[in-house]
Amino acid sequence: MQRILDKFFYPKSIAVFGASNDKNKVGFAILRNLLSFEGDVFPINPKYGELEGLRCYKRAKDLPKTPDLAIICTPAATVPGLIEEIGKKGCECAMILSAGFKETGEQGDKLFRELREKAAKNGVRLLGPNCLGLVTPSLKLNATFAPAMPAPGRVAFLSQSGALGSAILDWAAEKKVGFSHFVSVGSVADIGFEELIDYFGADSRTTCILIYMENLANARKFMSAARAFARSKPIVILKAGSSREGARAALSHTGSMAGNDAVYDAAFRRAGVIRVQTIQQLFDCAQALASVPLPAGNRLAIVTNAGGPGVLATDALSQRGGTLANLTPETTATLKAAMPGPVNVQNPIDILGDGSAEQFRIAVRACLFDPNVDAVLAILTGQSMIDSAEVARAIAAEAKAVYSKPVYASWMGQRSVATGRAALEAAKIPWYPFPERAVVTFMHMARYRETLDLLYETPPDLPIDLEGIHRDKAKKLIAKVRNENRVNLSDHESRELLHCYGIPVNHSISAATEDEAVAAAQKLGYPVAVKIESPDIWHKTDVHGVRLGIETEEGVRQVFRFLMENVRSKRPDARLLGVGVERMADNKHELLIGSMKDPVFGPVIVFGSGGTDTEIWQDRAIGLPPLNLALASHLVEGTKTARLLHGYRGEPGVPLELLHEVLVRFAYLLMDFPDLREFDINPFAMNAKGGVALDAVATLENNPSRQRDPYEHLCIQPYPTQWVKTIKLKKGQEVLLRPIRPEDEPMEAELVQRTSRESLYFRFFGYVPGIDHRMLSRFTHIDYDREMAIVAVVEINGKEQIIGVVRIVGDGWRETCEYAILVDDKWHGQGLGGILTDYIIDIARAQGYQKILASFLKTNGSMRRLFERKKFKVSGGEDEADKAELNLK
Numbered sequence: 104m105q106r107i108l109d110k111f112f113y114p115k116s117i118a119v120f121g122a123s124n125d126k127n128k129v130g131f132a133i134l135r136n137l138l139s140f141e142g143d144v145f146p147i148n149p150k151y152g153e154l155e156g157l158r159c160y161k162r163a164k165d166l167p168k169t170p171d172l173a174i175i176c177t178p179a180a181t182v183p184g185l186i187e188e189i190g191k192k193g194c195e196c197a198m199i200l201s202a203g204f205k206e207t208g209e210q211g212d213k214l215f216r217e218l219r220e221k222a223a224k225n226g227v228r229l230l231g232p233n234c235l236g237l238v239t240p241s242l243k244l245n246a247t248f249a250p251a252m253p254a255p256g257r258v259a260f261l262s263q264s265g266a267l268g269s270a271i272l273d274w275a276a277e278k279k280v281g282f283s284h285f286v287s288v289g290s291v292a293d294i295g296f297e298e299l300i301d302y303f304g305a306d307s308r309t310t311c312i313l314i315y316m317e318n319l320a321n322a323r324k325f326m327s328a329a330r331a332f333a334r335s336k337p338i339v340i341l342k343a344g345s346s347r348e349g350a351r352a353a354l355s356h357t358g359s360m361a362g363n364d365a366v367y368d369a370a371f372r373r374a375g376v377i378r379v380q381t382i383q384q385l386f387d388c389a390q391a392l393a394s395v396p397l398p399a400g401n402r403l404a405i406v407t408n409a410g411g412p413g414v415l416a417t418d419a420l421s422q423r424g425g426t427l428a429n430l431t432p433e434t435t436a437t438l439k440a441a442m443p444g445p446v447n448v449q450n451p452i453d454i455l456g457d458g459s460a461e462q463f464r465i466a467v468r469a470c471l472f473d474p475n476v477d478a479v480l481a482i483l484t485g486q487s488m489i490d491s492a493e494v495a496r497a498i499a500a501e502a503k504a505v506y507s508k509p510v511y512a513s514w515m516g517q518r519s520v521a522t523g524r525a526a527l528e529a530a531k532i533p534w535y536p537f538p539e540r541a542v543v544t545f546m547h548m549a550r551y552r553e554t555l556d557l558l559y560e561t562p563p564d565l566p567i568d569l570e571g572i573h574r575d576k577a578k579k580l581i582a583k584v585r586n587e588n589r590v591n592l593s594d595h596e597s598r599e600l601l602h603c604y605g606i607p608v609n610h611s612i613s614a615a616t617e618d619e620a621v622a623a624a625q626k627l628g629y630p631v632a633v634k635i636e637s638p639d640i641w642h643k644t645d646v647h648g649v650r651l652g653i654e655t656e657e658g659v660r661q662v663f664r665f666l667m668e669n670v671r672s673k674r675p676d677a678r679l680l681g682v683g684v685e686r687m688a689d690n691k692h693e694l695l696i697g698s699m700k701d702p703v704f705g706p707v708i709v710f711g712s713g714g715t716d717t718e719i720w721q722d723r724a725i726g727l728p729p730l731n732l733a734l735a736s737h738l739v740e741g742t743k744t745a746r747l748l749h750g751y752r753g754e755p756g757v758p759l760e761l762l763h764e765v766l767v768r769f770a771y772l773l774m775d776f777p778d779l780r781e782f783d784i785n786p787f788a789m790n791a792k793g794g795v796a797l798d799a800v801a802t803l804e805n806n807p808s809r810q811r812d813p814y815e816h817l818c819i820q821p822y823p824t825q826w827v828k829t830i831k832l833k834k835g836q837e838v839l840l841r842p843i844r845p846e847d848e849p850m851e852a853e854l855v856q857r858t859s860r861e862s863l864y865f866r867f868f869g870y871v872p873g874i875d876h877r878m879l880s881r882f883t884h885i886d887y888d889r890e891m892a893i894v895a896v897v898e899i900n901g902k903e904q905i906i907g908v909v910r911i912v913g914d915g916w917r918e919t920c921e922y923a924i925l926v927d928d929k930w931h932g933q934g935l936g937g938i939l940t941d942y943i944i945d946i947a948r949a950q951g952y953q954k955i956l957a958s959f960l961k962t963n964g965s966m967r968r969l970f971e972r973k974k975f976k977v978s979g980g981e982d983e984a985d986k987a988e989l990n991l992k
Contacts, residue, residue: 104916107228108294108302110196112239112284114171115142117246118163118194120185121177121201122146122154129176129200132248133236139243139252145170162188169193174236174246179203179214182232183221190225197222198246199231204290206233219292234289235265238272240282241308247287249273256281257310258389259303261296263288263317264343271382280386283309297324301915304332311392313385314340322704322818326374327888328915330819333375334558334881337551339388341379342367366701369725370818375558377551387535387544394531395502395509398477401549402428403542404470405451407482408458408489412515413451416480416538423546427451428476434469441465456486464497471505478509478545482538483523485516491523499530511545513538559880560733560845572768574775577603581776581803590780590803591638594683597799601784604772606765608796609688609788615681620663621656623684630654630687633662634798635670639677641783641800644715646673652687659684688795690788692748692757695723696766696796697783698773700804704818706773710766712744713786728770729821731845735763735770748789755791762794777808777816820888826946832933836897840942843892843908848876848883850905851894855879859928865963866925868984882910889913891946895926895935906930909939911947911955920947922957922987936965940973948991957987 117137123130130148134155137144144157145166151159160166163173163185173189175182179201186197204215215232222229230237236247240255249269253276260282262268268287275282284303288295296314303309312332319325329338344364371378379385403420405427407413417427427450430438438448442462447453452470454462463481470479481498483491491514502510512527512534514520527534535541577600584592592600598608612623613636624631635648643649648670650662663682670679695713698706704727711723724741726734739745739762750756765787773779782801787794814821827841843851855863855874863871885892892910896903906927913920922943926936947955957975959966960983967985970977975987 104298104918105302105305105914107195108298110171111198111230111237111294112244112286112302113242114196114244116145116168116170116172117142118145118147118160118166118170118173118189120147120163120173120175122148122151122159124151124154129248132250133174133176133200133246136245136247136250136252139245141243143168143170163192163194164188166192171196172246173197174200176200176248179211179232183214183217186218186221186227186229187225190221190227195227197227197229198234198236199229199289199292200234200236200248201231202233204232204292206290215290215292222293229293230286231289232292233265235262235268235287237287238282238285240284247272247285251276253285254279254281256283257308257393258282258313259284259286259299259306259309259311260313260315261286261288261299261303262315263291264315265289267315267382291320295320295325297321297328298915300325300328300332300338304328304336305914310336311389312336312338313389314338315382315385316340316342317344319703322370323820323888324915326370326818327820327886329371329374329376330558330886331889331915334555337377337388337392338375339377339379339385339392340371341382341385342371363701363703363707365725366704366707369707369727370704372554372557373727373819375551375554377547377554379547383540384543384547387533387540388547391509391511391533391544391548394533395511396507397552397555398509398545398549399552400477401425401546401553402475402477403545404428404430404473404476404479405482405538406454406463406466406470406479407451407484407538408454408456408463408486409482409484409515410453412482412484412513412538413453416482416513416542417451419539419542420546423543425542425546425549428470428473430470431473431475434473434475437469438466441469456484457488460490460493460497463494464501467498467510468501468505471501471508471510476508477549478511480511480513480538480541480545482513482541483515483520485514485519491516491520492526495523495526495530495532499527499532502530502532509545509548511535511541513541557733557737558884559877572605572771573603577772577776581778584803585807589638590805591641592801592803593638593680594634594636594643594799597782597801598796600772600801601769601796601799604768606768606772606784606796607794608799609685611683611685613681614663614684617660617663620682620684621659624653624656624659627684627686631659632685632687632797633659633666634683634685635666636680636683637670637674637677638680640670640674641802643798646670685797688788688797689790689792690786690797691754691790692744693786693788694744694762694794695783695785696769696787697785698769698779698781700780705816706777706779708738708766708770708773710738711742717785726766726770727819728773728817729819730767730770732760732763732767733845735766738766739763757789757791758793762789765794774814774817774821777810777813778803780804820886823887823891826891826893826942830938832930832935832938834933836933838906838935839896840893840939841896842887843883843885843894843910845880845884847894847905848879850896850903851879851883851908854905854908854925854927857927857929858925862925862928865960865966866923868958868960882908885910889915891943891950893939893942893946895930895939907935907939909943911943911952913947913950913952917951917953919954919956920952922955936969937972940969944973944989944991953991955989955991958984959987961985 121130122134146154146159149161205212245252249272251273265287435448470476514523614620630652632651693714697709708726722743726738748757784796784799890912894905895907909924911920970987975989978986980986
């Protein structure tokens with residue numbers, strides 16, 4: 104795929120189908136833009152013999168050679184036939200600018216499917232249709248019908264809207280904003296965001312990826328690609344369709360369904376992506392990422408020469424969840440000593456309108472050295488007594504001296520601050536005309552750092568015996584519902600399903616008659632709750648189907664009669680099975696734990712405040728399965744309810760560890776049953792002693808899923824339990840082989856500490872003084888869709904130890920993967936290296952990779968012998984390293 108995309112972005116020859124001399128046609132604009140391209144250009148149109156001084160060909164078969172790239176701008180109905188024609192010519196890449204496909208309705212959708220079929224059959228990869236084209240400024244390649252050519256730069260910009268892309272190219276050329284690449288993806292018949300993220304993520308010319316997105320065609324591949332590069336190459340996304348009206352507009356524009364916007368938010372956070380709301384924010388973030396380091400947190404110090412802008416910046420910070428930094432006494436003392444009497448030395452620091460460049464410098468320097476400050480915003484309003492350029496240079500000097508903290512600037516005005524803005528730009532200090540824009544950018548950067556920290560966070564070891572989850576029993580329960588031609592589970596069945604996964608439920612006894620209800624209440628003990636049972640009623644309170652705190656036999660009888668009569672009158676169509684009787688629980692906190700099937704991202708988990716008024720409060724956070732304890736904790740902390748759960752105003756908190764475990768177990772349930780369409784636990788009642796599900800309802804998809812992969816319904820590949828097995832070494836020692844987990848970081852660190860300097864030298868191609876948390880986290884937090892690391896685990900004196908690890912890291916297209924291995928020195932000579940290598944080869948083959956590649960030091964004789972035994976092709980490499988390659992076809 105790398106080779107194919109190189110032909111799109113670095114072609115040596117281009118054919119233009121539909122080239123024209125009619126200035127009103129796309130074919131004219133495309134051909135005119137390609138005149139600056141230094142490769143071969145072949146216009147194709149049977150109407151002409153020559154265009155723009157170039158020979159014009161009638162059809163693809165007449166071309167003197169096979170073009171690297173075919174650009175098609177002919178009517179939509181002709182495109183499938185042209186794809187077949189260029190395929191026969193041997194061309195592998197086509198970019199389709201033509202509109203008239205799925206965005207036009209049923210007939211266009213049929214044409215779209217035919218286009219995809221023709222491309223697949225003839226081995227042609229597609230960009231578009233209905234796209235603007237692409238630009239590679241370093242090649243002077245403008246393969247669009249937009250007139251502007253931006254300058255070369257380090258930012259790749261991907262747009263799903265051609266019109267927006269055209270406007271931004273024009274703006275970028277005017278503002279001298281550079282791009283490494285621009286590409287319009289259009290309606291995405293083939294190549295989409297995920298392939299392009301993989302391509303630009305590995306591109307040394309690109310440092311940041313900007314995306315304008317309306318929808319996603321393949322959420323799982325997108326998540327895998329974004330998570331692979333978010334740590335090293337920021338991805339900033341402007342996602343349209345955040346409102347219901349916007350989503351409908353996106354539907355009509357691209358012909359795809361826009362998913363729930365809150366789910367997109369959750370997915371972007373999980374992938375480590377920055378989401379912005381405006382085009383301006385998109386480029387503000389790109390500028391900041393290219394200029395200054397990320398802030399360590401959200402504590403901002405503000406230095407200003409005008410009180411009003413300082414107040415506005417403070418308001419903007421508070422509204423977006425930031426914190427005004429609390430300056431230390433040492434900082435305030437430094438400021439008092441250096442500033443004249445009336446200067447306010449509290450944050451925001453107002454040095455007044457006649458504040459000098461030196462005072463700005465002292466204030467910024469003091470804030471940068473304050474441990475309570477994560478970033479500094481300097482605000483200057485044009486004054487006749489101050490030189491804006493002198494202030495800019497003073498601030499830039501301090502920012503350079505303390506590079507670990509970012510400095511943002513807002514130079515307010517126009518002509519009076521123009522030289523100051525130029526000085527800031529020259530010093531790579533991001534500046535903004537208004538302080539609110541600076542604050543918004545700062546908060547995007549702070550949240551990005553927080554997201555990256557979450558990616559690197561090591562979760563506590565999971566205290567769950569997965570063998571204790573009763574999957575078989577749960578499967579039988581679901582099968583029973585299916586066999587009865589139902590999709591709605593009863594309250595009792597929903598609770599039983601939760602119980603199969605170890606989630607505590609309040610015991611309920613079903614009663615079909617008044618006498619059975621009384622017997623159940625006497626067995627449980629008063630007071631009791633009585634709830635209607637019907638597979639057709641989702642929210643019992645909507646039909647007044649719940650009564651609480653019943654303390655007598657007569658009360659139970661009256662409630663039973665009332666519920667049955669009342670519900671029959673309100674819902675005569677509903678099947679009434681009777682009532683459920685359960686003991687009253689102490690529900691100090693009523694929580695919602697639920698799930699829904701998003702049309703784009705699959706099952707999502709919803710957590711927040713529960714009870715009958717949950718829709719009114721709308722206090723919810725959304726997560727994606729799979730979860731670990733750290734992710735579950737962040738899900739809970741993303742709600743306002745979390746403050747109450749920690750304990751508030753003398754009230755005790757709840758056992759949050761139990762709640763986190765319940766969320767992880769619930770995620771396992773969703774992972775194992777793709778047919779679950781919706782599931783509501785409301786309320787999940789908690790107090791200081793524990794928690795229990797008081798009410799639960801679940802519904803299945805109308806038709807059973809037919810998945811080849813058991814986790815196909817998830818947008819993130821879960822822990823691959825199929826690769827867990829036990830083996831024996833030469834001396835009989837039992838060793839557990841399993842995929843690595845984030846929780847393994849401490850054991851991975853111990854392995855590195857026990858390993859000799861020589862073994863580490865061979866593994867890392869140099870002496871390693873130590874491996875920090877971030878590097879270890881990168882080794883243990885892996886995407887099982889494109890990486891695999893198998894650890895060998897033994898138990899010594901009742902404690903588990905990792906004694907070896909082998910890994911492969913693949914490209915995004917399952918073409919090649921790179922191999923590496925490390926074995927504890929004490930376990931050398933027992934065949935562990937060979938066993939691990941055989942196992943990872945089996946896994947690579949099962950995952951569809953074509954080749955395994957490896958590099959090893961020429962002095963590493965044992966590694967060379969291992970490769971030769973495993974039938975790798977070993978060849979001499981450059982410098983001190985040799986190469987090994989295994990063909991898996």
